[in-house]
Amino acid sequence: xxxxxxxxxxxxxxxxxxxxxxxxxxxxxxxxxxxxxxxxxxxxxxxxxxxxxxxxxxxxxxxxxxxxxxxxxxxxxxxxxxxxxxxxxxxxxxxxxxxxxxxxxxxxxxxxxxxxxxxxxxxxxxxxxxxxxxxxxxxxxxxxxxxxxxxxxxxxxxxxxxxxxxxxxxxxxxxxxxxxxxxxxxxxxxxxxxxxxxxxxxxxxxxxxxxxxxxxxxxxxxxxxxxxxxxxxxxxxxxxxxxxxxxxxxxxxxxxxxxxxxxxxxxxxxxxxxxxxxxxxxxxxxxxxxxxxxxxxxxxxxxxxxxxxxxxx
Amino acid sequence: xxxxxxxxxxxxxxxxxxxxxxxxxxxxxxxxxxxxxxxxxxxxxxxxxxxxxxxxxxxxxxxxxxxxxxxxxxxxxxxxxxxxxxxxxxxxxxxxxxxxxxxxxxxxxxxxxxxxxxxxxxxxxxxxxxxxxxxxxxxxxxxxxxxxxxxxxxxxxxxxxxxxxxxxxxxxxxxxxxxxxxxxxxxxxxxxxxxxxxxxxxxxxxxxxxxxxxxxxxxxxxxxxxxxxxxxxxxxxxxxxxxxxxxxxxxxxxxxxxxxxxxxxx
Numbered sequence: 393x394x395x396x397x398x399x400x401x402x403x404x405x406x407x408x409x410x411x412x413x414x415x416x417x418x419x420x421x422x423x424x425x426x427x428x429x430x431x432x433x434x435x436x437x438x439x440x441x442x443x444x445x446x447x448x449x450x451x452x453x454x455x456x457x458x459x460x461x462x463x464x465x466x467x468x469x470x471x472x473x474x475x476x477x478x479x480x481x482x483x484x485x486x487x488x489x490x491x492x493x494x495x496x497x498x499x500x501x502x503x504x505x506x507x508x509x510x511x512x513x514x515x516x517x518x519x520x521x522x523x524x525x526x527x528x529x530x531x532x533x534x535x536x537x538x539x540x541x542x543x544x545x546x547x548x549x550x551x552x553x554x555x556x557x558x559x560x561x562x563x564x565x566x567x568x569x570x571x572x573x574x575x576x577x578x579x580x581x582x583x584x585x586x587x588x589x590x591x592x593x594x595x596x597x598x599x600x601x602x603x604x605x606x607x608x609x610x611x612x613x614x615x616x617x618x619x620x621x622x623x624x625x626x627x628x629x630x631x632x633x634x635x636x637x638x639x640x641x642x643x644x645x646x647x648x649x650x651x652x653x654x655x656x657x658x659x660x661x662x663x664x665x666x667x668x669x670x671x672x673x674x675x676x677x678x679x680x681x682x683x684x685x686x687x688x689x690x691x692x693x694x695x696x697x698x699x700x701x702x703x704x705x
Numbered sequence: 706x707x708x709x710x711x712x713x714x715x716x717x718x719x720x721x722x723x724x725x726x727x728x729x730x731x732x733x734x735x736x737x738x739x740x741x742x743x744x745x746x747x748x749x750x751x752x753x754x755x756x757x758x759x760x761x762x763x764x765x766x767x768x769x770x771x772x773x774x775x776x777x778x779x780x781x782x783x784x785x786x787x788x789x790x791x792x793x794x795x796x797x798x799x800x801x802x803x804x805x806x807x808x809x810x811x812x813x814x815x816x817x818x819x820x821x822x823x824x825x826x827x828x829x830x831x832x833x834x835x836x837x838x839x840x841x842x843x844x845x846x847x848x849x850x851x852x853x854x855x856x857x858x859x860x861x862x863x864x865x866x867x868x869x870x871x872x873x874x875x876x877x878x879x880x881x882x883x884x885x886x887x888x889x890x891x892x893x894x895x896x897x898x899x900x901x902x903x904x905x906x907x908x909x910x911x912x913x914x915x916x917x918x919x920x921x922x923x924x925x926x927x928x929x930x931x932x933x934x935x936x937x938x939x940x941x942x943x944x945x946x947x948x949x950x951x952x953x954x955x956x957x958x959x960x961x962x963x964x965x966x967x968x969x970x971x
Contacts, residue, residue: 394808401804405794496793499758503790506757506776507783507854508808587760 394510398518399525402493406526415485416530420478421537427474428545435470435546437463462655469649471542471553472634473611475535476627476645479565480607482530483626487572487599490523494580495592498695512692520573527569528562535561560633567677568626574684575599575622581691611645622680625673632670639673642666709769710735711755711856711886716764718754725761726750728909734856739898739917740888742906748888749787751906752858755886756785768856780810784852786845786859791833798836798844799829802851809852816851819877820844823870839865846874850881859887863894892957895921907937907944926951 406412437459441450444459452458501515535555543552555561579595606623618624619641628639631648640651642665649655651665711734719725726747742748753759755766757773766773768782776782791801798820806813820828823843824836833841846862862878863871875897878885887894888906895903895917903920904913912935915923923934923946935946946954 397804397807401792401794401796401800404800405792405796408795499789500792502758503756503785504805504808506773506779507852508780508810509778510808511778 394508394514395518395521398510398515399521402519402522403525405493406489406522407529409489411489412486412526412530415488416482416526417533419485420482420530420534423481424474424478424534424537424541427478428541432470432542432545435467440466465652465655466649467542467546468553468556469635469637469652471538471546472555472631472637473645473648474542475538475555475561475634476630477607477611478534478538479531479561479630480568480603480623480627481600482534483527483565483568483572484600484603486523486527486530486569487576488596490519490573490576491580491592491596491599494519494577495583495589498581498584516577516688516692520570523573524566524569527565527572531562531565555634556636557633561630564626564629564633567674567681568630571622571626571677571681571684572599574681574688577688578684578691581688581695585691585695614644615640615642619668620673620676622677625677625680629670629673629677638665638667639670640665641668710884712765712767713755714765714767716754716762716766718750718759718762718764720750720759720761725763726909727754729764730909730911732904732911734884734886734902737884737898737901738886738914739894739901739903740886740906740911741890741892741895741903741920742888743890746906747909748890748906749860750909751911752785752860752886752888753787753789755858756783756787756790758787758789780808781852781854783856783858784809784811784849784854785857786842786849786862788833788841788845791845791848795832797830797832801833802829802844802848805848806851809854811848811852811854813851816847819847819851823847823873837865839867839870842866843870843874846878850877853882855883857881857883857885859885861889862887863889863891892955895955905935905937905946908939910938912937921955922948923954924949924951925954 440463441459444455444462448455448458497519501512504510505512505515535558539552539554543549546553576599579598583589583592583595603623606618606621607627610618610624610627619628627645631637631645632639637648638651638653640648643651650663651667656665713730713732716727716730717725718727727750730751740748740751750759754762755773757766757776768776791805794801799817802816802820803813805811806816817829820843824840828836828840828844833844836844842862842865846859849857849859859878862874866874878887879898899917901917902914903917904911905915906912915935926945926947927942928950929945930947930950932947932949933945934948937944937946945951
């Protein structure tokens with residue numbers, strides 16, 4: 393019962409937090425719009441026609457049908473890459489807020505666990521579930537907005553660019569939320585265990601800085617081992633389930649469309665593509681979750697709290 | 706035999722490693738208690754330490770024979786009106802109170818009634834940080850009392866309250882069940898609570914117990930006199946409480962004035 397009560401309490405708190413709505417939802421919507429109408433202004437059927445014409449002569453009878461097929465695939469991949477990126481950043485901003493929530497809850501939770509029937513684990517469970525629900529709400533809004541914005545941009549709403557595997561998209565988002573929660577808990581409890589409250593401001597930015605650095609590198613600069621970081625795995629799996637495109641370890645996400653079997657035979661004939669089974673990425677992400685959850689639990693036991701005076705100030 | 710009550714044994718506590726605010730407190734609380742002392746004497750630290758939220762600590766605190774550090778899952782044992790035990794949130798007072806009294810096992814209807822009577826119905830709809838200092842104190846006091854705990858710890862429960870509200874709050878505190886431990890610097894309380902055990906606190910040490918009536922009769926002086934009842938050790942020298950010599954303690958509306966009077970007179 394304590395889990396449910398704590399869940400409801402924290403859920404209401406998070407939902408009523410303008411920080412959450414601004415950074416995790418509205419600011420991300422702003423970037424989705426930028427992706428569609430500013431950065432997406434160069435993504436046109438004519439530019440694709442030019443690229444395709446270099447491979448297949450336009451006089452070929454099936455040219456137009458191939459172009460149509462390629463066009464649909466390219467905008468699906470473009471939309472998927474923006475969604476996966478924005479979902480990662482949205483989770484990161486929620487994680488930033490959670491670092492503060494967890495830090496400032498250490499003394500009240502200490503009091504409540506002594507003089508109520510709930511254990512610290514139950515309180516953190518309630519907080520975890522509340523943060524996952526808010527992640528899911530944000531993901532729902534972002535998925536719906538992505539569909540509408542990008543369908544409007546590329547099809548004027550005559551056709552919707554739907555995620556190929558919506559269940560997969562939401563599952564990745566929830567799992568990403570679990571990782572971000574434990575990562576935030578680790579950071580917040582690290583501040584408490586070290587009794588260095590002044591580090592709080594700096595450490596609270598770590599989820600966002602790492603998501604941005606790793607995410608942007610994986611998206612724009614290159615693949616390789618960076619794709620095995622938990623941040624990149626969330627990005628890759630979200631992209632994979634949005635587009636159902638295979639995941640290639642040696643490609644940056646904006647080039648991942650080249651790993652699609654139908655595209656590959658036209659555009660990537662000379663490219664060696666190192667495909668990876670999504671199950672492996674799930675296993676690595678689960679390991680990251682276990683590691684951060686383990687560290688959080690150890691820190692929860694080790695920490696004796698931050699001085700009340702420091703918490704208040 | 707198991708000790709029933711709150712027992713502090715050679716207690717040192719503070720906020721930074723090695724720097725203690727409480728300096729060897731020994732105290733047994735079995736009945737309603739007032740801790741009287743000027744600001745900065747360590748009263749709030751004492752209550753925080755009893756609750757179990759002070760980080761740096763040496764010595765022992767036993768609540769009904771159990772060390773406070775090992776207390777887990779004991780609803781209704783201790784409640785406090787300290788603001789730091791309330792989760793920082795943007796939710797309204799009614800949501801916070803409802804959650805706290807749910808998990809701590811208190812009486813929300815009582816809370817709603819008393820908070821509305823003292824602060825107006827609108828107090829329930831506001832956020833804690835939006836309230837004035839007086840209203841915030843009313844909410845925190847009421848939350849602690851509504852918990853119906855065995856030991857209710859109240860830190861300066863009348864601070865920032867106007868006289869009319871003080872009287873109502875005092876009545877509620879007196880009629881609340883359980884052992885109440887109240888810290889204050891206001892001496893007017895002594896007349897209102899003649900049966901409570903009273904301790905004096907200064908520079909991290911606790912002196913007593915004394916009965917309020919007894920305390921009211923005492924005078925404060927810097928000079929040692931023959932009929933010393935209590936000697937308070939300060940870093941700047943001792944203060945002597947006796948029945949015959951010095952400034953009457955009851956003439957100081959607040960113990961905050963104690964140092965001013967001593968400095969001015971001696």
